[in-house]
Amino acid sequence: MRNKLHGRELRWLGRCLIGLTILAVLSACQNSGSSLTNSNQDTKPIISIMAPLHFPHPPIDELVKEIEKRTQTKLDVNWVPDGIYTDKMNTALTTNSLKKATYVKYTDYMLMKNSIRSGAFWDIGPYLSAYPNLKQLNKEILGQTAVDGKIYGLYTERPSSRQGIIIREDWLKKLKLSKPTNLDQLHDVLKAFTYGDPDGDGKDDTVGLTDRNDLVFGAFKTISSYFGAPNNWDATNGKFVPEFEAQAYMDAMNFMKKLYEEKLINSDFAVTSKEVQRDKLIHGNAGVYIGSMQDVQRLSDEAQMVNPEARFTLVNHIEGPKGFQIWSIPNYSALYLFSKKAIRTEVELKQMLQFFDRSMDKDVANLMKYGLEGRHYTAKNGQVQLSEETSKIRVNEVNALYALMIADLKNPNVMPIAQSESLSELADTLSLDNEKYAVKDPSLGIESKTYDERGVELYKIISDATYNYMLGKLDKAGFQQEVERWRRSGGNQMISEYNEAYAKRK
16 A cells, blocks of 8 residues: 555656646746847947037937947947047046047047057957958058057048138128139138128128137148148158248248238137137128038038028138148048957957947948938939938938048948039038148158157147247247247157158158
C-alpha cells in the first residue's frame, strides 16, 4: 500500500513539476518579449550635440522626430544663438560640460589645439573607413583640419568665400544710384544712404553701413580684401609677414575710420552684436550689410515683414588698388569634435559616427536641407523646386538644421535645386564666382606652437589696436607700437615657426 501511495505521489509531483515548468517557460517567454521591447526602446543611442542657431527658431519638432525615426536615434541638440556661440562653447569646454559632439568654427578650432593635444577629444581618423559615407570624405579637406597628422573632426563644407555686399536695391533706385563697383563708389553710396533720406520719411534717421564687433566675419576683413590685404599672412617671398603690417591693412583701417568720422556707419559698431547689426538692416535703419551673401534671403524675408516694399540685391565685385580680390576660408567652415568627457567608450563614439554617416544618406540629408516634401519643397525629376511662398516657412522651421549637415556640397545624395528663390540663387552664383578671385591663407596646413598656445592673447593685442585706430583713439605711431608689442609678446616666435614649417612643406 505504501509503495502504491508512493507511486501516486510521484505521479502527482511529476505533473506539478511539468506544470510549473510550462508556467516558467511561458513566463520567461513573456519576460523575454518584454525585455526585447524595452531594449528596443531604451537602447536607441542618444545623440547629444551643441550647435549654433543662425535662424530665429530651431527646427520644428516634426522634423526632429522624423530624423530620429529615420536614424533610429534620440536627438538632444543644444541650439545656441550664433552671436554668443563661441563664448558658450568655451565655457562648456572649461567646465567639462560639452555635449558628445560640438560644432567648432574654424576660427575657434585654430585656437583649440592645446585642448585637442591634451586628450579632450577623440581621434576619429582610424574609424572613418568603417562607414560608407564618412570614408568618402575629401582627404585634402581632412588634411587641412589635421592636428599632428591626426583627424579629430567631421567638417561642414562651405564655399571658399561667400563674402560680399547686401544692399537695399529700392534705396539705390530712389536715389538714382547704381550698384557700387569700386571703393569710391561704395563710399558714395554709404554717404547717400546716410544723408539722402533713402526711406523718404523726411527724417535724418538712416545710416549707410551696419556693422558688428567682428573683424573677420563683419565688414573689416572683406574691406581689407578689397584694398589688397593678404589673408592673415603674406608668404610671397617665402617669409611670413602678418596681414596687419601690410599697407593695404592700414588703408582699410583708414577707410573704416573715415566712415566712422563721417557717421556713415553705426557709431557703436565696435561693440554691436550680430543680432543688433541685422536688426538695423531689417528695420530700415541701415542700407548696407557686408558679410556672408548667403544671409540675403533671410534678411530680405524679415525686412519685408517690416516693410513689404523693401528690396535687396547683392554685389561681390568691388575693385581696389589691385583689382578685385576676396579673402577665403578653408574648404571647411567648422568641425564637429567628439568629447572624451561626454563619450566614455568606443561604442558611444561609433554610435555618434554612425549618426553622422546616416545623416549623409539621401533620405536624411534632403530632409535636413530642404525639409518635408510637399510642405517645404516639391520634387520633380529628381530635382528640388523651391518657391518664395515656402521660403519664410523654411526659415522658421527647417533652415537651422543646415548646421548639422557635414560635407553637403560634395554629397551626391543631396538633390540639386531646379528652381530657387532669386536672391538665394544669386548668392550661390556670386559665391561660386568668388572662387576665381579668392586669396588663401598660406598658414593652412602648417602649425605654430606659439600660435596654438598664445594665439588668443596675441590676436587681442591686434584686434584692440585695430578698433582703437578706427575709432581715433590711436594714431599710426600708436598702432605701430602695438604691432611691436605683438612681436615682443610672441609674434616673432610665431613668425619663425611658420617660416620653418613653410620651408619644410615646400
